[in-house]
Amino acid sequence: MKSGISIRDVAKEAGVGVGTVSRVLNDGSVNELTRSKVIQAMKKLNYEPNFHARMLSIKKTNRVLIIVPEFKTEFHWRILKSFDNILDESNYESVLYPLISEKRLTKLKEDKSLINESDAVIMCTLSLSKTFGLTPRLKKPLILMENRHKNFDSVYVDNFYGGQLAAKMLLENNCHDFFAIQTKETLNLMVSGVMDERLEGFFNLLQEEKISITEDNIVFSDLLIGPSTQKIAQILKKFRKPGIFALTDTFALIVLQVAASLGKIPGKDFFLVGFDNQSWTNQYGLSTIGQPIEEMGARTAELALAKISNPAMSVQHIKLMPVAIKRSSA
Amino acid sequence: MKSGISIRDVAKEAGVGVGTVSRVLNDGSVNELTRSKVIQAMKKLNYEPNFHARMLSIKKTNRVLIIVPEFKTEFHWRILKSFDNILDESNYESVLYPLISEKRLTKLKEDKSLINESDAVIMCTLSLSKTFGLTPRLKKPLILMENRHKNFDSVYVDNFYGGQLAAKMLLENNCHDFFAIQTKETLNLMVSGVMDERLEGFFNLLQEEKISITEDNIVFSDLLIGPSTQKIAQILKKFRKPGIFALTDTFALIVLQVAASLGKIPGKDFFLVGFDNQSWTNQYGLSTIGQPIEEMGARTAELALAKISNPAMSVQHIKLMPVAIKRSSA
């Protein structure tokens, strides 16, 4: 079945062989005059190369698949952008594969769908075992983001250290009472443990200062109003200069909102450290722990590219360190 | 360049012709015995069809590309899910193309990238003119979601009517003072005007009741704390039973949070109607305007499928009506 304009039509129009047209398409060595004739012909005929035909003979997709959960924050978008950016420089394209249904997961496992058409695959923020099972066998490089497995390359942030940094910032403000705002991690396929690591780091550093805090000092927030909001309000009213570690900037935002309604001023009436360095935090003076998000995306992209050109490369685990970003709230 | 196992290897292993293998792959009529032999062979050799080869001869991708902005709420995920679901039933796959950079937009316009490999394309929530320009010429069906253009099919919600519904709910609570919480629409490539339509509908119905409200009664919220939060607090304190229309459930959430900190009870001390019927709203008793999100996704998928099988089909504009969802807040 014939369809549009092919390389053959262009060749005829330009009075050259198809090989030559292919060469101008692929930056092969072609006489400048010939090249311009071919380009003319392509324009005239409105030629567009057929991707599938190319893939069929070349056996390389110049794509990398990035599997993501159903995310809702800017975190993933920022990773995606920096990732896509690096890939683009090497003429690669990133293709998003959101795991939005069981069916999609099944397709992925069965190697149907897009996965077949990429040179490498990234799992971003998803648990390997919960998705692919414990020992997936892929024919192409697999890179884990925010997750670790001895057999696969990974890029991740040291969340424990991040928690320590948060404690340190709060201690510097001479806080006496410490609180953490945490979430119940029930997100199906996502990597879990990240929040716990942050909390452990937080506790760890406080303990070094002989400060121990009880379960009562942990507020579980489900991102909404209700009991957690009230508990935050209580803390703000009851304690003098409490130190609060919000395990996510999003939780910190709730604290700020409650505080605003109560007329309490951050950095004065209470101290607050978030986590993520979301883009709005600067404007609102929120001290927070910054993850090197753009760097994660970039390093992952570089790693993918490296693995593609040399699949035999040894497994790498790239650990990135978060940084304390001091602003007015702590 | 040869790579893995091909249909030819399978044919040899099974002792049949390649045509026969192809037929079992495509559910053509094959003798049951022959079929099972072929399937055996495929299993034994661990055969996997080459998508590109198939596309090359079939000239159909069984994919539809869905172009989306950098979204952050469940709205798009829900659309995506129902969309993908319907598509899947017809053996189609949805491919996400987020417009996260200028480069990506350029690629799209130049027909590079994934767009070349889909049978139809959907623009979800994006402005046609701001992305493709006023008169895009595509070789495949294009369907607009939450946007309209006389030359292209579209599926959208009647936001004006939604605003009217919100006003009606508030009026039923005998409110005297009316407020709206709105956002400044500055999102680059997205469809704009949606919020304005809601607001117009809201005003329209109030006017019919001889109620007019001034600019002062509109709070501009940028999703965060600060002046807007304080203004909401003021409203809650100053007015007796104010009626508040939050143009998005997300804004309604802020109102609820401020109210919680102030000890004000929704449905008693003030009345509140949101928009979207986000999944958390039920639990928190927020009255809201529900958009038929799943239906939008489904109808769009159906439309895409119809257009693919009959490109000559006349242009359709499918308008869906929002519905008032009464709960305890109004």
Place this chain on the structure above:
DNA sequence: CTGAAAGCGCTTACAG
């Protein structure tokens, strides 16, 4: 029901 063959649109040694 089934095999042999042509064709889909590209790339890439090969020979010139």
Place this chain on the structure above:
DNA sequence: CTGAAAGCGCTTACAG
């Protein structure tokens, strides 16, 4: 630098 030809892995009339 360039043309003719073979090959990538599939599908699909065609003839049997």
